[in-house]
Amino acid sequence: MIKNCKIIIFDCDGVMFDTADVNRMYYNKLLLHFKMPEMTDQQFAYAHMQTADESMAYLFPDKEMLKAAQAFRKSLNYADYTPFMEIEPFLKPLLKALRPFYKTAIATNRSDTMPRVMKEFGLQQYFDMVVTALDVKNPKPHPEELLKILSHFNLNPEQALYIGDSKADELAAKAAKVLFAAYNNVNLDADFHIKSLKEIKDILNITGKL
Structure with a gap:
């Protein structure tokens, strides 16, 4: 927890x-x-x-x-x-559970396609901030995306949990000194390993079903 x-x-x-x-x-x-x-x-x-x-x-x-x-x-x-993108089954239920208690953000190396994805899947309402490769000089594995988010909310690294699935995510999290949950990749060095976003509920000790 x-x-x-x-x-x-x-x-x-x-x-x-x-x-x-x-x-x-x-x-x-x-x-x-x-x-x-x-x-x-x-x-x-x-x-x-x-x-x-x-x-x-x-x-x-x-x-x-x-x-x-x-x-x-x-x-x-x-x-x-x-239409060929498969949304993580527990993404929206998790976001709905998080929103009353946590800020939520995205740090992605996507660029000009991200606004379209957010709109197509109706995700704008669930996130306080989205940082793409277009918003920084140095995309992941550099920590700039994560540091930009921390700075925006005036938060310390230990107050953030980053969920990623690649080596670039691992390196960015380490450099930013934020907690890292590795999604479906046991080869990454992480504070937590998860196979579903449903498991974030337990890491944060959120009660109730998703």
Whole structure:
């Protein structure tokens, strides 16, 4: 159980949503458009943790092709992909349980797609702050996203719990000195390991069912 916690911070991909299939579909469309092979597991693992710009630069190392690929990416409508995103079953019930007692925020390496995701799934009302890669100079694994949230609410690191699923999340949490709950990834060094957001209720000692 955590004492003196004031804010719960969520990563997006892999925590709030299962986006593995969507992200693979999205980047494969870009690669195939330029007659390149579909993503390897190594490429996918990288893209899952990094910003869109970093992922694109990794997938398209040729500068001219990267420029063309970025232009094509911006022509895509991400709304076509949101129906394939799977929301974590206990996300909204957990958020409803948290809201009377805690601030809630998102720290994600997503960029221009985040507003669309928030709107499509009706999540705006559940979060006090959303920080994306566009809002900082240094995205995760740098701690700037988390530190920006702490600063906004005038909180100390020990008053925050961050829920993430990747090495980038682990490193950001450690650097920001916030408590870290690893979602469905036993390979991460974390204060807590969970397989469902339902387990956050027990960590925070929230009574009642979700």
